[in-house]
Amino acid sequence: MREVAFIKQNKEKWLSFENAIFNNNFKDPDELASNYIQLINDLAYAQTYYPKSKVITYLNQLAAKAFQKIYKTKRQDTNRIIGFWKTEVPLICYQYRKFIYVAFIIFFAFTFIGAISAANDGEFVRSILGDDYVDMTLENIEAGDPVAVYKSGSNWGSFIGITINNLRVGIIAFVLGVFLGIGTLYIMFKNCIMLGSFQYFFYEKQVFWESVRGIWIHGAMEIFAIVIECAAGLILGASILFPATYSRYTSFKLGAKTGIKILISTFPFTFFAGFLEGFITRYSNTMPNWLSVGIILITLGIISFYYLVYPYKVQKQITQTPVPLTT
Structure with missing residues (x-):
């Protein structure tokens, strides 16, 4: 045929x-x-x-x-909450995988712009991070501990404060997607410029490796989760811009529902990143290289697998094996 x-x-x-x-x-x-x-x-x-x-x-x-x-x-014994992360979210991520890829491309582009800007303008880092923060970091570098800022405060206080802030950033990045995705792009631009210039600052001061060992112990999972949350915001914006065969209102409702599910799926990763920053990062300069690198690779591997690899496995499973409904 x-x-x-x-x-x-x-x-x-x-x-x-x-x-x-x-x-x-x-x-x-x-x-x-x-x-x-x-x-x-x-x-x-x-x-x-x-x-x-x-x-x-x-x-x-x-x-x-x-x-x-x-x-x-389906009537089944599997816990609904477990099923949400095990099946529902991966299927959504597969269906909207292009938005995730685009979010990462934008992330790397904006971060690169931040690094290049810092490299070509000696005052750029101060204009982005502020004089107080830069001066404090310079003092920490001279004292031999470039990431000492992560050691201030108590473990629990840092964990709670950092986690709440990261959740707030992710939620705002998603909600601002309602402005046709432009609000989400603004949040990405603002945070990526800061990240790129911040990392170049450490490179320029010849303590790049020390900064990587400290920042990315929690940053690998934290930053990755924010990119996924921004992808959810882009989905929300696209649902308004491109309703396809649906009415714009119906498309918006579908986009909002999908984006919220993706947003919620990042919360456990955000909590764990906050835990690492509050309890582990403060010991980055005393732990051996293999341990800090191992934590970075493991956390990055876990969240990368969940959002970039596992959705393909779930999709392949359901398209190859019909799932009859038992009543």
């Missing part, structure tokens, strides 16, 4: 199924499961005979949405 004929034959069925998924029109769970299995069969057919077709992308996304609906209505 030609691809055009295949699409024409099944188009109405797919659109009807998509409408039912988004509007909760399935009264019978068995009907939902049956339609899902048909969709998986169509996807398998398309992958076999039209491997380069855009219809595969569409069916993949629709299958992911359908699986989430089935997963929510």
Whole structure:
């Protein structure tokens, strides 16, 4: 069968199924499961005979949405909260993976701009971080402890204060996405410029390695989580700008719901990053290199796997194995 004929034959069925998924029109769970299995069969057919077709992308996304609906209505013993992070969020991240990639590209671009600006303007770091902070850091460098700022205050006080601040930044980055994504980009620009100039400052003072050992023990997970939160903000903005076949209001509701789920998924990582900054980072200059580097690589590996690798594994599993609904 030609691809055009295949699409024409099944188009109405797919659109009807998509409408039912988004509007909760399935009264019978068995009907939902049956339609899902048909969709998986169509996807398998398309992958076999039209491997380069855009219809595969569409069916993949629709299958992911359908699986989430089935997963929510299945009677099972698995804890709902565990299922949220184990299945629902990874499927969302797979579906909106392009936004995550774009967020990282923007992150690296803005951070690079910050570093280049600091390299070409001797006063740029002071204009960004402030004279008091720069002078304090210079004193710490002269005292042989460039990241001494992370040792001030009590463990619990630092942990709570830092975590609340990071949660606030992430929530603001997401909420400001309502301004067509421009607000989110502003938050990214502001924080990335600060990060890039700050790291170049340490490089210029020849204590770059010492700063990396200290800052990125907690920063690997903290910064990564903020980038994901910004991706959620971009999704919110795009839902308003590009409603596709939905009304703008319906698209906005879907974008907000999706973005909130991604935002919430970052909270455990933000809490753990705050714990590291409050309890571990303060010992960075006394711990061996292998330990500090190990913590950085492990934390970066965990959060990278969850948002960049694991979604592909979950998506592959549900597209290859139909999930019948048990009642």
